[in-house]
Amino acid sequence: MTTSDVTTTEMAAIAIRPLDVDDVGDVLKLGQRVYDLTVKPYTSWSLTAVATHLDGEGASCWVARAADGRLAGFVLGSVGFDQRRDWGNLEWIATDPAFRGQGIAARLVTACCRGLETAGVRAVVTDVESRNEASAGLMRRSGFEAGATVTLFVREVADIAPGG
Ligand SMILES: CC(C)(COP(=O)(O)OP(=O)(O)OC[C@H]1O[C@@H](n2cnc3c(N)ncnc32)[C@H](O)[C@@H]1OP(=O)(O)O)[C@@H](O)C(=O)NCCC(=O)NCCS
DSSP states (O other): OOGGGSOHHHHHTOEEEEOOGGGHHHHHHHHHHHSOTTSTTGGGOSHHHHHHHHHSTTOEEEEEEOTTSOEEEEEEEEEEETTEEEEEEEEEEEEOGGGTTSSHHHHHHHHHHHHHHHTTOSEEEOOOOTTOHHHHHHHHHTTOOOOOOOOOOOOOGGGSOTTO
């Protein structure tokens, strides 16, 4: 299926609602399809990641469902970031490629942030992999501003000389 298969009427019928236990399988599979699980930060995508969010106190997790039941997208947010309990973390978001470019992710971000605000956080933090222009654009468009930059330096074990 391609984006052109999704009509304007279908897009208008996309409903955003809280993540339910019945959504877990579809959410896991969509993440497995769109995240590159061989590279950080996506290597931690798992059933545990979804379930932990679903169980978390104050979690703000939402799905976008088409009228025919297809999962168009999801977002997983939680209360707490590192040691800060007054910050929320929008950790995972994805839309099915067939539903992209129609504002669904922006709606999911709004729902997630509102839920975290209701849970009492003072700010919402999200990290964006430096090459992920779609995600960076989404976050800017949704009112996030770039803060600290963290670069993951990696030293492969095979490159380490004996004794050094
Ligand atoms: C990032 C992602 C969620 C965006 O989903 P989407 O539903 O297409 O996004 P939206 O249609 O809501 O777009 C909202 C804004 O995001 C930005 N955006 C979306 N796709 C973009 C792209 N390919 N390049 C640049 N900016 C983009 C735009 O600013 C857009 O607003 P505009 O249309 O008014 O210009 C989607 O591309 C995706 O699932 N990517 C793979 C998973 C991923 O990388 N998730 C983030 C890390 S967890």
